[in-house]
Amino acid sequence: MDLFLQQVVNALSLGGTYALLALGLAVVFSVLGLINFAHGELMTLTGYAIFFALAAGLPYPVALVLGVLVATASAVVMERVAFRPLRNSNATVMLLSSFAVAAMLHVLFQNLISARPKAIPAPQFLMRNVEVLGLQIGAVQLVSIAVTAISLLGLTLFLRRSTLGIATRAAASDFNITRLMGINANLVISTAFAISGLLAGIAALLWLFQRGSVDPLMGFLPVLKAFIAAVLGGLGSLSGAVVGGLLLGFIEVGLRAYLPDGMQAYREAIGLTIVIAVLFFYPSGLVPRREAVR
């Protein structure tokens, strides 16, 4: 029982990180139809920003905030420079462009910084275990879950209460109609990218707490997972992204915990196969986005 609860905490913490990433992808996808392959590079940028901030002697909390801000700003710049010229083109064209941007950033990180990992030690208090209801739980996991919950809550409030948030949500459900209502398209798109960058930055912090280092490919794997989570939940559906992220976390942690030792090597393949099997029954994802055919 204890082991099971431990695993639930692990799954929530990992799934929460996936959920933040998938949500960032979903916000952009729902507004622009763009699957942003370079989302992972925003995470990597956060990592490097923190590394250099610490190297420059800034205090740890300041470095973290700076890292998240860098991801947010980079997301907006990325849209400006790389994706704006291609706006209104089809999904494949935009997918390709972000694929190329991601590849280019990898190479730049390798050449300008280093192909080798750079250490970013997590603060001491995150290394300990905390006792909650008689369970020994890693502080990192607890912080992850808390940060995820606060981020989701904050985003929900922003999307429901603020004018810009409502405009973004409207654009997510029908971008063209939203523009007809006189809402500034560039502003909404920049907001969507800023949100996705912010979420990627926060996810990067959680990832760094667990890994302790940044390398050029740091964001690649988690964002691949987030893509899959977004599709599992229903591409372009915001609540779907969260559901998909959490579910993927549970699948992965469940397999890690309960798959027999001899099968562990096949974990990745089995996890993804489960996802694809779910898609067989729910081709539009678990919480599909509504779309009308006119």
Add this chain to the structure above:
Amino acid sequence: MAVSTYLAPDAAKSAGLLCAIVAVPALAIGIAFTGPLVTTTTNFLVMLTAVLALGMFSGNSGILSFGHCAFMALGAQISATLTISPALKKSAFPLLPEMILQSQFGLPAALLVTMLLVGVIAYVIGKVICRLEGSSASIATLGLLIIVESLIVAAQGYTRGNQAVYGVPKLTSLPVALVLALLAIVVARLFRDSRPGLLLRASRDNAPAAASIGIDVATQRLHAWVLSAMVAAMSGAMMAHFLTVFSPKQFYFDLTFAIIAMLVVGGMMSVSGAVLGALVVTLMVEVLRRLENGFALGPVSVPQIFGLTQIGLSVAILLTLYKRREGLLAFAELNPLKRAKPAPSDRMPERAPPARLEIADLRKAYGGVVAVDRVSFALRAGEILGLIGPNGSGKTTLLGCIAGTHTPNGGSVLLDGKPIEGQSPDRIARLGVGRTFQTVRLFANLTCLENVVAALTERHPHWSRQQLEAEAQRLLDELNIGDLWSQSAGTLAYGQQRRLEIARALAIDPKFMLLDEPAAGMNDAESEDLLQILGWLVDQRGLGLLIVDHDLKLIMRLCPRIIVLNKGQLIAEGSPTEIQGDASVQQAYLGRRHGVEQAPPQTITMRA
């Protein structure tokens, strides 16, 4: 099925021309040179085969696949396992069953087994991936790539894990690579203009429209997916027998990236583009690879740059997308001949048999909003029924529920007494209910003739290509757009697009047609003309028409019977005069408080 159906008249010639363009220089190099140039050419031919495989699926379906490298990896793995000498095999793959360990295949047999096995695997995975919507499908192919790579690494003993497979016989010489690449060119080029290829390209341009003429998009995608996976497996095997040593890492993201770059630069939508792209990018990579370790630029010496090739590929992709989005060749195929306009057939379409479309108690709700509320009416073949109602009254939703693009929450749609509600749109189309859309939905990158041929093909699978084209031309002539046959549908004027859409809907020989605002955006002369055509369809072919339009003048003139929808409910039914005099209709259109007093009945005959 007649073989002729599968061959477009000029595809074979175009394939021949492409083959000659590739074969002549490759042969010349093979004869005149030895050494690095031959190696580079062989490598190019292997990559070309891979690009053609990817293009066969991604180009025709519009879904970018990251999974074809997985099929290449499987192809390399399987073919290597089959051809390595038994002695070496025992130490490399100790867990393989004795039967496989003892045997050793030659190249043709190994390729055949490899392609068949991969075909079966692709079929199973394709069953899921081909059902997903475009972007989701792309990501699912990414999942496939990861699954296959991690399986190969995990299955150490059956494979070499993440270590290199070595001792693979060098069977890919330049002539072998050339023969296989030419085979891939022919298959890809013929497939593009074949019946499944045409239907797939139609669905790429507009999936809902493809469903509306009866195309089962998932099945068409699956054909291309399996075929292209088999060719990809072949190219993977070729690569294994070219390199002789390879590891699973070589069939992962870097290779995927290179192949996609080749496809994009040349033009994803055509086979000629794939050939050109493979050539241009191979040349670029060859140059960059030599510069990667640093070079001297006059007095400046440039240091070693990691991943210069990657940067080159990224820049090539981005430049192509910014400057020439559809690639160097876009949709153009090399074609030796200019085609003549096909002669129209003299087929007299049969009158639609007497039929009845009955809508009973139909209901559709979105959350708490009821868009269609227990609507019932009937439509006979040979009848024109007008459906009017204020904006947001549920007209398009009602149409969607009948055509199958929306699933009703209750009630039934009966075609000749048989329930059809909730079935897929393509099935309903095949049962004889055609439609046009509120916003025109054409296959924009196909010619007008191809737009109609695609629809005819679905209806008449046994007709030859000539028969199909003659009949398509007849339909185009009928709608007065016969001279536009060779133009891309996307380039037509708005009124012409509406006509083409009707011609295409007629091609499935429907019993009923649902027309959503057919006169929208037309000027008076155009809509007058449309009126004639519609009336004639009913008289000559005995079709039943359900017409939704805001142009009340047109509806009043054309439709002997009209139904009125307001807030999802049917509020009136009757002749134009009855509808004009109906108080609830006036209220619905003009508002409750002042409408009746202020607006005399005749005003609603004006445009709403």
